[in-house]
Amino acid sequence: MxxxxxxxxxxxxxxxxxxxxxxxxxxxxxxxxxxxxxxxxxxxxxxxxSKEKLFLEIFKDVLEEYFQSMLTILNKDIDIKTKISEIVDNDFEMMKREPDLVIFIMNEMHKAPQRLFPDMSVFRQVRETYLKKQIEEGVANGTVRPMLLENILPLIKCGVEFIFMGKEIHKELFMMNEEEFAKYAEEQKEHIKAMVCNYLILA
Amino acid sequence: MxxxxxxxxxxxxxxxxxxxxxxxxxxxxxxxxxxxxxxxxxxxxxxxxSKEKLFLEIFKDVLEEYFQSMLTILNKDIDIKTKISEIVDNDFEMMKREPDLVIFIMNEMHKAPQRLFPDMSVFRQVRETYLKKQIEEGVANGTVRPMLLENILPLIKCGVEFIFMGKEIHKELFMMNEEEFAKYAEEQKEHIKAMVCNYLILA
DNA sequence: GTATATTTTAAATGATTGTTTAAATTTATC
DNA sequence: GATAAATTTAAACAATCATTTAAAATATAC
The missing domain is CATH 1.10.10.60 (Homeodomain-like)
Incomplete structure (x- = not known):
């Protein structure tokens, strides 16, 4: 059976x-x-x-995989600066572990956003994260630049995800081989952490 | 004939x-x-x-289109801060004018980088831009954070291109309609300018 | 204005697509 | 161990794929 x-x-x-x-x-x-x-x-x-049904099941899983580990960090009880660092590191590890994941999600959603259902509870979880509260409190007492979660989160994530999504372009453009790119990505990761914190934290 | x-x-x-x-x-x-x-x-x-040959011709054009307008700005004789602002604005207008362009390039290069020929002179032009000289001079006299062009350029471009490439995700994630996203993107654009300049320029 | 070269067309090529069928095989139930 | 259910198989389905053919239509050359 x-x-x-x-x-x-x-x-x-x-x-x-x-x-x-x-x-x-x-x-x-x-x-x-x-x-x-x-x-x-x-x-x-x-x-x-059908192929379509199989794809939709998998896409749902992949989208959850993309957000899940970040969600855990967003809800941790650590200061914002450490949190930003952990998000960037987590993103970095994800891009190394699953180099196709982000470009896949973005490309499929870009080509056919309507078929990829909006019943994703993960989206709501991201919106209602503890980091949101931290930011609001920081803004209130003047330690954080007045911004919303939706403005801050992409600033944190874009740097790492962009250079990995465009890995082949960056390798070609700046004449890097595989190991040079790996070193380059590490440098870039630290720049992003510093740059975002510099901008966000008004200490 | x-x-x-x-x-x-x-x-x-x-x-x-x-x-x-x-x-x-x-x-x-x-x-x-x-x-x-x-x-x-x-x-x-x-x-x-063949379909393949036609594609390769078009891909070459598209890649040039992606870099060409930026190249003009990179070589302008204006101060770095203004230059960053113009690059971001130019990127922003490009993403509005051709919303499919960047995700197309990244996805095709990601899936099959080898077939998309390395004889792109545009790449060399980007590497040898006047901005590179400006940065080196700035670093030498202490007005610019010690970094290379290849570290700085992605920091400038990732912000705008990331939110437009992931437009559908961001709309869904933060519950925005088309016009709300347009407003959001404008905000984000200004944050990116400020954040990058803050980090790069050691006044 | 006829001959020649170029462009466009409808139709067909064989390969590959997602999906289905019905028979064969394996597994579970009694 | 026989019966029924679930799984796996090889084969076929019609539709569509990129590409080719050879004839028709058009433009160019003399």
Missing amino acids: KCGTEKSEDRIREAAKRVFLKKGFDGTTSRDIAKEADMNIALTNYYFR | KCGTEKSEDRIREAAKRVFLKKGFDGTTSRDIAKEADMNIALTNYYFR
């Missing part, structure tokens, strides 16, 4: 995630997924009804 | 650019392009030999 079932379903899901992340929805064929999972082509539709 | 020729070829090129920018290489079919240009499907291959 359900012995190897979850295994097969999960194998397809994991294979599909790998392929979708690398090639995008349009660049991925059902046969690519079946081959990556080393399973029969018909099983994709047996378990997930 | 060559009456309506250039017209047809250019019509296809322009149509292809629109479709490729919107749907990406994988998401675009030869029929999409023919339909957009309102021409027979066979003409794409008659003028450009």
Whole structure:
């Protein structure tokens, strides 16, 4: 009844995630997924009804993965400066671990935002984070520049994510090989921390 | 011999650019392009030999378009602070005028960097810009934080390009409609100018 | 104005797409 | 261990893909 079932379903899901992340929805064929999972082509539709349905499931997971670890940090009871540093570090590690994730999310949402459902509770969680309260208190007592969470968060995240999303361009543009880029990215990470803190914290 | 020729070829090129920018290489079919240009499907291959060749031509143009207006500013004889402001403004206008351009470039280079030729003279032009000299002089006399062009340029560009590339995510995440996002982006633009100048210029 | 070269067309090419079918196999239930 | 349910398989489906063909239409050359 359900012995190897979850295994097969999960194998397809994991294979599909790998392929979708690398090639995008349009660049991925059902046969690519079946081959990556080393399973029969018909099983994709047996378990997930269609390529589109499978993609939507995976996209939801990927979007949660993108926000989840950041959320934990945003809610930690540490000072803002440390928090910014941890967010940047976390972003950095994520981009190294999953280099396709952010460009994948942005590209798919850019091409077809309407199909990727708005019932994401993660979005609400990000809006109602403890960092928001910290910022509001900081602004009130004059230690933080008067800004909203939605202005601050992208400033923290854009630096690291931008250079990794555009990794190939930056490598080409500034004539770096793989290890030179790695060193460069580390430098850039520290600049971002310092720059954002400089701007945000009115000490 | 060559009456309506250039017209047809250019019509296809322009149509292809629109479709490729919107749907990406994988998401675009030869029929999409023919339909957009309102021409027979066979003409794409008659003028450009293949979808791939047509794409490569257009990608080269798009990459130049991305760097060209910035290059002009980088070489202007104005002080660094003004220059940063103009780069950010220029980026901002580009993202409004061509919202698909940057995410298109990054996504295509991310998926298949090797096929997109390294003979881009624009890259060299960016590396050898007048701003580089300005920075070196500023660093030497202590008015500019000790950094290289390759560290500074992404800091200037990431802010605006990031929020526009992730426009749909930001709209969803912070519950903004189109006009709220426009206002938000303007705010963000000014924050970026101030933040980068604050960090870079050691007055 | 005829001959030649170029451009455009409709139709077809074979390969690949997502998806379905129905039979074969494995697993669970009694 | 027989029966039923769930899973896996090979094969096929129609649709669409990029590309090619060869004829028709148009422009150019003399």
